[in-house]
Amino acid sequence: MxxxxxxxxxxxxxxxxxxxxxxxxxxxxxxxxxxxxxxxxxxxxxxxxxxxxxxxxxxxxxxxxxxxxxxxxxxxxxxxxxxxxxxxxxxxxxxxxxxxxxxxxxxxxxxxxxxxxxxxxxxxxxxxxxxxxxxxxxxxxxxxxxxxxxxxxxxxxxxxxxxxxQGLQNQFNQWRQKLPKPMDAKGQFAIDHGVFKLSLPLPSSMAADDAHVYPIINNTIVNNAKQIFRHEGDVLSMQTPSGEALGDLFEGVLVLDKGISLHFSATKTDSAGLSVAMAGTTNAINQSSWMIGITAFFGAILGGLLLNIMPCVFPILSLKILSLSHQGSEKNARMGAVAYTLGAVLVCVLLGGVILGLRALGHQVGWAFQLQSPAVIAALIVLMSAIGFNLAGLFEIGTLTSGSRLQDQKGPMGDFWTGVLAAFIATPCTGPFMATALGAALILPIGVAFVIFAGLGFGMALPFLLVGFVPSLRTRLPKPGGWMVTARRILSLPMFITVLGLVWILMRQSNNDYVLSILMVTMLSTFGLWLTGLWQHSQHKGKWWPTIILTLVPLFVVLNWVSDTPAPSNKNEQTETVAFNQETLNALRAKQDVFLYFTADWCLTCKVNEKTSIDRQEVKDALKQQSVVTMVGDWTNGDSQMTAFLSEHGRSGVPLYLWYKKGVDQPRVLPQILSPSTLIDQAKN
Structure with missing residues (x-):
């Protein structure tokens, strides 16, 4: 009544x-x-x-x-x-x-x-x-x-x-950010003497102090009644008076602190079954979190170890390891190795903390999010150019390499900052072992997540650490000599190749005026470094003020006054591919097979796979013959909808390769290192 x-x-x-x-x-x-x-x-x-x-x-x-x-x-x-x-x-x-x-x-x-x-x-x-x-x-x-x-x-x-x-796309991204994100796992609910009891999986790291459940269908719960929440472990439970229109499935939107909202569905069970499920879920999650975390930790170590072969890290790591061959004492070698490790671990933990913090605030970001900013790419172009010219002998700086004084003893501070730099510039992609580990870190409790991020930094520093603590490895290193100067010059080439790659990425992310301005800053910086090198060779003491003035001032002006908004694209859409969209994906996979992959211009693994496998003509012909639709998610500039999708599949970055068979809900996750035969065989099966 x-x-x-x-x-x-x-x-x-x-x-x-x-x-x-x-x-x-x-x-x-x-x-x-x-x-x-x-x-x-x-x-x-x-x-x-x-x-x-x-x-x-x-x-x-x-x-x-x-x-x-x-x-x-x-x-x-x-x-x-x-x-x-x-x-x-x-x-x-x-x-x-x-x-x-x-x-x-x-x-x-x-x-x-x-x-x-x-x-x-x-x-x-x-x-x-x-x-x-x-x-x-x-x-x-x-x-x-x-x-x-x-x-x-x-x-x-x-x-x-x-x-x-770009401006309109940013506005759409803001609107998408306000849409409830789908909750991957289903919840359960029960009716006990007119009381609606709901149990939802929710990580303990997500705050639920001001939570509220909005039912999709009216009259399933009493709308104006108080909702009582309890968050224990990774399970969120809610009680409120039940409504009259409840069936066997309850759908709703869970709104949490700071604008975070999740769309969920829950299946009906009895009250006793719900209590057992809640207790079992809590215990199972708590017991398995550390087991999953340990597995992900070792995966992160292996993934970090593989990052050392990237062209922007390998020269730095090689020269740092060679510099240990002439350390004066065991203590100095070990201190240098520990300092390098601390720098690498610190950067990975800080980046992981920033990601977890932004996601807790409702922002959909993933690994290497910093490379989605043209300003960060611009700064890296200037920095990597300086490192390249340092290796080429234009000037000397002992923080990154040993220069012509490679045989001299170096302090741990230079090793620490080398580890910081190596870790920061080695994060554009996720690779084998690393992708699953970082994806797990984003859904596990915070303490476990930080251990995984630390494992990534530890894996990066492992070669340097082993050489520093195992004397027999150092004795096998080549003896210092004049050949090391030539080796250093050769190792400058990968750094310049990295700069070219960064310029190409910046061209995809911003307009021509912005790219031209950054190249101008790089040239001015090089001129300042050349003057520094002249003073170093003539007076044996470098003067850095020309470099600082010619680098930082123009760079500050460009970053603050030159727009980095990309020009509207004039290139034709590829007829063989479809841009990623969740609704389109749902419609297509009900009718035919779909090959979905996520990529980014700054992802080396992605570009190699595309060049060697995805874009091969025989692969395209095989996909076309089997009526397979190729869908692409371009994550170069970041996209909250794509980031949420990656998170749902346990990934925090690219690449990710999924194959949807017609009418099958769950896709097959393909290896992160593709070959043409992998895709051709998948299309024929």
């Missing part, structure tokens, strides 16, 4: 207020203005991209979520689409609560955006003008009145090359 009285009250209130508002306002006065925006102004045929329905209420008014709560009604959308265009399910951001006279409403304060994937068929010719119409009826309210409105919105665009505006 109480719910019926609430309904009658709101119904009468709604009708009266609607009549009053209709008399007071003209037909053209809208309390919510609606507009449609596509992620690209000229989307390409065969592509899928998000369409944003931007809802902007007038000040003091609000719109409603997919489940409006105890009062109101949900949005009604009626699409009118041209031939060859389809729209997927509309996605809603997480809502807020509004309680009026004990009536709970799920609403949005201020402007909000609903996102829907729009797909354009391959057969539509470039230059075709398409118009999308959306008829929408909805409810808009303020604290004292409500008004149902309806309007029709149009969006016309021309099929073209699919170029993206």
């Amino acid at each position: 109480k719910r019926f009285a609430h309904f009658i009250t709101w119904f009468v209130f709604l009708v009266c207020s609607s009549q009053i508002m209709a008399n007071e306002q003209g037909d053209d006065s809208r309390l919510i203005s609606i507009s449609l925006i596509t992620e690209s102004g000229n989307p390409s045929a065969g592509s899928t991209q998000d369409l944003a329905i931007i809802m902007t209420p007038k000040k003091g008014w609000h719109g409603y979520w997919i489940n409006p709560g105890d009062a109101g009604f949900p949005n009604n959308l009626n699409w009118q689409l041209p031939d060859g265009v389809s729209v997927g399910e509309v996605q809603y951001p997480a809502p807020s609560q509004l309680v009026v006279s004990d009536i709970m409403n799920y609403i949005y304060h201020g402007e909000y955006a609903l996102l829907a994937p729009i797909t354009i068929d391959k057969g539509i010719a470039a230059g075709t003008s398409l118009t999308i119409r959306l008829g929408m009826s909805y409810l808009v309210c303020d604290p004292s009145s409500c008004l149902p409105e309806q309007q029709t919105i149009e969006k016309t665009f021309t099929v073209g090359e699919g170029g993206l505006d």
Whole structure:
């Protein structure tokens, strides 16, 4: 009777207020203005991209979520689409609560955006003008009145090359960030004497002090009742009075602190089974976390060890190891090895801490996130150029290499900073052993995660550490001599190759003016280093102020005053591939096999696999013959939706190669080192 009285009250209130508002306002006065925006102004045929329905209420008014709560009604959308265009399910951001006279409403304060994937068929010719119409009826309210409105919105665009505006893409990424992220594992719920009990897997590292569950279907729980939460170990439990519309599946959105929201589903069980499952899950997770962590720790060590063969790390590591061959004492050799190890471990732990902190704040970031920033790439270009010219003999600096004084004894501080630098520049990619380890670190308890990140740094420093602590290894190293100067000159070549690779990445991430400005800074820096080298050879004492002035001042000006926004892409979309989109993936894998891979321009492993395997003509022919769709996720500039997808599959970075068989939910994870035969055999099976 109480719910019926609430309904009658709101119904009468709604009708009266609607009549009053209709008399007071003209037909053209809208309390919510609606507009449609596509992620690209000229989307390409065969592509899928998000369409944003931007809802902007007038000040003091609000719109409603997919489940409006105890009062109101949900949005009604009626699409009118041209031939060859389809729209997927509309996605809603997480809502807020509004309680009026004990009536709970799920609403949005201020402007909000609903996102829907729009797909354009391959057969539509470039230059075709398409118009999308959306008829929408909805409810808009303020604290004292409500008004149902309806309007029709149009969006016309021309099929073209699919170029993206960076500013618009950033705006879409912000809207996607507000969408609830899918929870990988299902929860369980039970009804015990009118009490709804819910159990969800949630890592203990995620704060749940201000948690709230929003049901997708109304009347499954009592909306205005208090929700009691308890977070023990990696299990979050909730109790609240049950509703009348509960079935065997409960779907909802869990909103946590700092804007984090998770979409989940829970299956029904009995109360006793739920208690056993909760206890068993907690104990199993607590017992297995450290076992998984230990396995991931050794995987991180092996992955870090393999990072030493990267062209930007190998020259530094080689010269540091050779410098140990003439250490004056065991103590000095061991101190240098420990200092190098501490530097490498410290950087990996700090990067891991930053990632965990940003993810706790709701940001979807993964390993090597720093290389998604053009400013970081620009700074690395200048730094790696300086290291290359140092190895080539233009000037001397003992912090990174021993220069012509390689036989001289060096202190541990230089070894420490060498470890710091090596660890920072060796993180563009995840490789074998390392990918799974870092993915596990992001879902395990914080203490275990930091141990795994430390293992990565330890693996990087392991060769230097072994040479420092095992005298017999040092005796096998070549004796110092003039040949070492020649070796150092040769080792400068990989550093310059690394610089070229970084310039190429920067060209993909930013515009020509920004790249040209960074090259100018690099040339000025080189001129300053040349002057430093002249003073070092003539006066035996380097003067660094020309280098500092010619490097830091122009670099500061460029980073602060030159825009790094990339120019719109003019290149044609590849007809053989489809850009990653979750809705498109779900639709495609129900009809045919899908090969999905995630890549980035700064990922060396990714580029090698693409050159040697994925882009081979025989591989393309085999995939085409078997009607396999190739879908690509480009993570070069970062993307929250891709980062969330990577996390769901236990990865924190690229590459990731997945093969979806037609009609099969779970994909097969392919090796991180591909070969043409791997893909061809997979297509034929």
